[in-house]
Amino acid sequence: MKEVITREANQLEEWDRAHVWHPFTQMKDFLAAGQPVVIKEAEGVLLRDIHGKEYIDGVSSMWCNIHGHSNRHIDRAVKAQLDKVAHSTLLGLSNVPAVTLAKRLVDVTPEGLNRVFYSDNGSTAVEVALKMSFQYWQQTGSPGKKGFIALEHGYHGDTLGAVGVGGMKPFHELYRPLLFDTEFAPSPYCYRCPLHMDKETCKLACLDRLEEIMKKNCHRTAAFIMEPLVQGAGGMIVHPPGFLRGVRELCDRYDVLFITDEVMTGFGRTGRMFACQHEDVVPDIMCLSKGINGGYMPLAATLTTDRIYDAFLGDSEKTFYHGHTYTGHPLGCAAALASLDIFEREGVLDSLRPKVRLLRGFLDRFHELKHVGEARQLGLIAAIELVRDKGTKEEFLPGENVGQRVILEARKRGAFLRPLGDIIVVMPPLSITEEELTRLMDIIYESIRTMDAHF
Ligand code: PLP
Secondary structure (H helix, E strand, O other), rough: OOHHHHHHHHHHHHHHHHHOOOOOHHHHHHHHHOOOOOOOEEEEEEEEEEOOOEEEOOOHHOOOOOOOOOOOHHHHHHHHHOOOOOOOOOOOOHHHHHHHHHHHHHHHOOOOEEEEEEEEEEHHHHHHHHHHHHHHHOOOOOOOEEEEEEOOOOOOOOOOHHHHOOOOOOHHHHHHHOOOOOEEEEEOOOHHOOOOOOOOOOOHHHHHHHHHHHHHHHHEEEEEEEEEEEEEOOOOOOOOOOOOHHHHHHHHHOEEEEEOOOOOOOOOOOOOOOOHHHHOOOOOOOEEEEHHHHOOOOEEEEEEOOHHOOOOOHOOOOOOOOOOOOOOHHHHHHHHHHHHHHHHHHHHHHHHHHHHHHHHHHHHHHOOOOOEEEEEOOOOEEEEEEEEEEEOOOOOOOOHHHHHHHHHHHHOOEEEEEOOOOEEEEOOOOOOOOOHHHHHHHHHHHHHHOOOOOO
């Protein structure tokens, strides 16, 4: 029996190597690294591969799992919906879970975001926001307001519009000839301040720089887009308090729409339901996906105000010509409703506080390690930035693959992580227990310490 299982496992690994082109992966390195890890099942925070080896899911299956894997409430809700209807279109029809979810999303998001436009993933949520804001100005007498302002190190997805407002050179530069023009403002990346200032004394000088850019370009700018409080793929860059509120004020002053991309920060990750709520900010457009249904299946929503929605009412040319086959998918929406029920019933946000404190304590300890430049955190999002020299903040060379080496060490010890270059991201499901979090952080500590010995 065991032999048959092993033969099947080998076959799967071989087919993966032969046929699957993995996202964001240099396949030459991937193939050279040996056999892929193929996941067969998962429960709670544990992923199990086809050989039965278990890994703590340290990145919530790409930052989206919230209540753990195989959550029985979400499983049950999806199965119950499957017995009714798997999919019916939102083009000209509606469906029960999509309508109910729209109402629930309006209730949990900041006041005033009354209109919900569904799509399938984080990138499409952003595409919708960009097209919506562009078209808004076309239909309200300011056709010159066509462009966008975004932050350096920002990441908003991989479709071309989203890449157009992406500020990550390694991912985005090659595609520039295919993209529209975007103005980029410096990111408030305090550890590596682009303005070479100190966060204790700078008085948010980066906001002044953003103001200069807005003042100069507002007549041709439809919207400013950013990930509120934490820029994810750019390195889990945690913004200083007041930056988000300051951006809202600038957008109001210069009549620029404010799009917040809460695809990663939404649904409890930062300790509040949405990052915007930390600074009482209401954006004009908010993008949601990933955690929207606990990380179960593709679903996204772009929420906006009545003011924007109303500008699309009128003749057929005012229609918002956008939509996807699976827009408002009933199974995804049923899972989302179950996820919101869990938030309420189990007091998920309150239960996070001790875990957030525990994580802070671990991260403080990481600063003892030779190559930990900064260990930063907001809520249950953390990032450990590894550097060659703490004093100068000198980075390792790309070819040294330090981040990758650390996560492979962690994998041997039973944790799955995915680094951003030499930044180790820690973002477990919110349902992780204190014991599991302790185990995960011990594994990461040991993995970095092992690597320290080689440099
Ligand atoms: N926006 C943010 C802030 C993200 O972190 C991501 C993905 O990581 C996206 C958009 C794109 O989402 P998706 O990968 O679902 O298209």
